[in-house]
Amino acid sequence: MRRELHALILTLVGGTLLKLAFTGDYARYVKPGVRPLLVAAAVVVLAIAAATLRRRDRRDHADGDGHAHRHSRFDVAWLLLLPMLVLLLLAPPALGSFSAARSGTALGAAPASDQPPLPEGDPVRLSMMDYASRAVYDNGRSLAGRHLTLSGFVLPGDGGTWYLTRMVITCCAADAQPIKVGLTGTVPGRLKANDWIQVTGSYATRKDRDPVNQEPIPYLSVESSTPIPAPARQYES
Amino acid sequence: MTTTEPATRPTATPAPARRRLRPGAVELFVGVLVVAVLLRGWLVGATNSARVQTWLTIFVSIVIQATPFVVLGTVVSAAIAALVPPSFFARALPRRPVLAVPVAGVAGVVLPGCECGSVPIAGALVRRGVTPAAALAFLLSAPAINPVVLVATFVAFPGRPQMVVARLVASLAASVVMGWLWLRLGRTEWLRVPDRPELAGLGKGAAFVAACRTDLVQAGGYLVIGGFTAATLNVAVPQKLLHAVGGQPVLSVLALGFLAVVLSICSEADAFVAASLTQFSLTARLAFLVVGPMVDAKLFAMQAGAFGRRFAVRFAPATFVVAVLAAVAVGAVLL
Numbered sequence: 001m002r003r004e005l006h007a008l009i010l011t012l013v014g015g016t017l018l019k020l021a022f023t024g025d026y027a028r029y030v031k032p033g034v035r036p037l038l039v040a041a042a043v044v045v046l047a048i049a050a051a052t053l054r055r056r057d058r059r060d061h062a063d064g065d066g067h068a069h070r071h072s073r074f075d076v077a078w079l080l081l082l083p084m085l086v087l088l089l090l091a092p093p094a095l096g097s098f099s100a101a102r103s104g105t106a107l108g109a110a111p112a113s114d115q116p117p118l119p120e121g122d123p124v125r126l127s128m129m130d131y132a133s134r135a136v137y138d139n140g141r142s143l144a145g146r147h148l149t150l151s152g153f154v155l156p157g158d159g160g161t162w163y164l165t166r167m168v169i170t171c172c173a174a175d176a177q178p179i180k181v182g183l184t185g186t187v188p189g190r191l192k193a194n195d196w197i198q199v200t201g202s203y204a205t206r207k208d209r210d211p212v213n214q215e216p217i218p219y220l221s222v223e224s225s226t227p228i229p230a231p232a233r234q235y236e237s
Numbered sequence: 238m239t240t241t242e243p244a245t246r247p248t249a250t251p252a253p254a255r256r257r258l259r260p261g262a263v264e265l266f267v268g269v270l271v272v273a274v275l276l277r278g279w280l281v282g283a284t285n286s287a288r289v290q291t292w293l294t295i296f297v298s299i300v301i302q303a304t305p306f307v308v309l310g311t312v313v314s315a316a317i318a319a320l321v322p323p324s325f326f327a328r329a330l331p332r333r334p335v336l337a338v339p340v341a342g343v344a345g346v347v348l349p350g351c352e353c354g355s356v357p358i359a360g361a362l363v364r365r366g367v368t369p370a371a372a373l374a375f376l377l378s379a380p381a382i383n384p385v386v387l388v389a390t391f392v393a394f395p396g397r398p399q400m401v402v403a404r405l406v407a408s409l410a411a412s413v414v415m416g417w418l419w420l421r422l423g424r425t426e427w428l429r430v431p432d433r434p435e436l437a438g439l440g441k442g443a444a445f446v447a448a449c450r451t452d453l454v455q456a457g458g459y460l461v462i463g464g465f466t467a468a469t470l471n472v473a474v475p476q477k478l479l480h481a482v483g484g485q486p487v488l489s490v491l492a493l494g495f496l497a498v499v500l501s502i503c504s505e506a507d508a509f510v511a512a513s514l515t516q517f518s519l520t521a522r523l524a525f526l527v528v529g530p531m532v533d534a535k536l537f538a539m540q541a542g543a544f545g546r547r548f549a550v551r552f553a554p555a556t557f558v559v560a561v562l563a564a565v566a567v568g569a570v571l572l
Contacts, residue, residue, distance in 0.1 A: 005262035006454050013457070017304065029298035037305035044308050048453060051446040075262075076458025076542065081269060083300040083461055089277045090284055092294040098287035103476055106513035108393075171506035172302035174295050174471065177513055213480045213516060 007052040009080050014046035016084045028094040030172045031237040094234040095176050097155045097193040100165045104213025106177035107133055115142045123147035123200050127236050128166040128179040135218030143203040151198040154191050169235045185221040199225040292472045299464035303353040307456050310354025314361035315448035323366045334368045338416030341371035342409055345378030351503040352380035352530045357452045360543040363430045374416030380504040380530035381408035393508035399571050407527045407567035411560045429545030459542030463535030467501035474499055483516040493521045494561045497529035504530035520568030527564040532557045
């Protein structure tokens with residue numbers, strides 16, 4: 001019984017991992033590079049489950065009695081059902097403004113060398129991380145005179161300011177940290193937390209301090225903005 | 238496939254022995270699934286606050302992220318249990334435990350992965366007759382000093398290669414000191430490494446499959462407890478509190494040590510988080526990097542599962558102290 005139960009639980013685990021990997025939902029929880037690892041792990045887990053069901057070894061029935069006392073103890077294998085059912089039934093969303101408000105903006109260490117020139121394009125599309133580190137460490141020198149496009153979700157700050165925000169993950173959502181860019185200029189009206197927007201504008205000299213960790217938050221002077229649906233890959237990594 | 242062997246199965250064992258085992262874990266499994274699916278609508282409604290959703294996302298993320306490493310760890314540990322003879326370790330490690338500890342600590346370099354994988358492996362080593370002190374040194378050092386983690390640290394701290402050296406030295410020192418401490422102060426009765434009677438007498442292939450299965454569901458089950466705890470702490474502890482002590486040298490080291498315990502970040506990722514904690518001193522961030530792979534909420538649950546709770550409640554706090562001291566000492570010299 002114990003073996004069959006374990007095989008079933010492992011089948012559920014392997015199947016759930018495969019589903020996440022193939023629907024792309026895994027990107028809500030881990031970085032894109034983890035996908036091949038998930039597929040490989042799922043294959044191994046399913047193989048162990050299959051081998052367990054296949055091998056009706058000779059002693060299995062003989063030692064049923066010897067196992068009896070162990071059955072009275074709770075089998076931790078049951079706990080694996082919990083995250084799998086959460087994933088299959090509730091499919092929690094990617095982290096958003098709730099986490100972003102709790103963590104300080106995370107620019108990381110200052111780059112060792114100067115910022116390279118911006119790529120071609122008008123407007124030029126930048127990642128939030130790229131914009132924020134150019135704006136903070138380079139005082140916007142490499143951004144001067146350019147039209148820039150950023151996208152992210154919005155996070156309400158103190159005193160009616162809105163921060164355009166993107167979570168950055170290294171491995172999984174447990175290490176997610178926000179990058180925040182304040183919006184000034186023609187800020188769209190009627191925003192609510194977690195709305196995804198794309199904004200085009202230019203570098204603004206204003207900077208705030210993040211109330212959580214006192215790190216600088218640069219600003220973007222917005223010229224135009226449009227609401228967008230949340231992208232499939234909501235995290236920068 | 239199951240029908241190929243019944244002729245060889247002994248029929249002497251009376252069936253009633255199995256009948257007594259309650260009406261079936263399998264039926265219960267199906268029942269749980271059915272109930273969960275039926276309650277789905279209610280569950281969705283009950284969990285739609287931002288805090289609960291964040292909790293759920295972090296909980297499942299920790300489990301998903303760790304699963305490949307747990308699988309790797311269990312396959313390696315099952316191979317140790319089923320395929321590698323105990324005499325191999327007797328020959329590979331120095332006979333004297335005092336010397337075996339540093340050798341096992343340095344051997345941690347070879348396991349590419351994070352801390353979730355090394356727990357079942359250390360368990361298998363103890364079961365295979367390796368002196369516990371050496372297995373524990375391996376348990377602590379492997380997730381911190383393997384090449385994947387060191388390269389990640391190098392990338393996360395551009396222009397500061399001394400951070401990589403400091404992490405390597407401090408982690409290795411803390412692991413070896415913990416191994417030696419165990420030799421002096423550890424008591425075997427604290428350590429409960431469950432025997433695997435079900436593996437005895439099986440062929441190599443059958444023993445390997447059985448060891449994979451038991452290790453996987455065991456490590457996986459405790460990983461769930463750890464993910465549960467880590468997600469709860471992550472959502473409940475306000476980070477603002479930690480940042481308030483950034484300027485104070487002693488408090489900041491302790492604060493980042495505790496942050497490492499609370500966040501339970503995979504050792505392959507923690508360097509990037511440490512790099513972003515710019516208002517803390519390098520020594521404090523080194524403490525974060527040394528403590529994280531050795532003691533955290535997730536790891537505590539997994540160690541309690543593999544070695545027993547009496548072991549974990551002593552080992553984890555001691556490791557925390559040793560890791561923080563090692564970070565401070567190495568930080569004072571190198572950073």
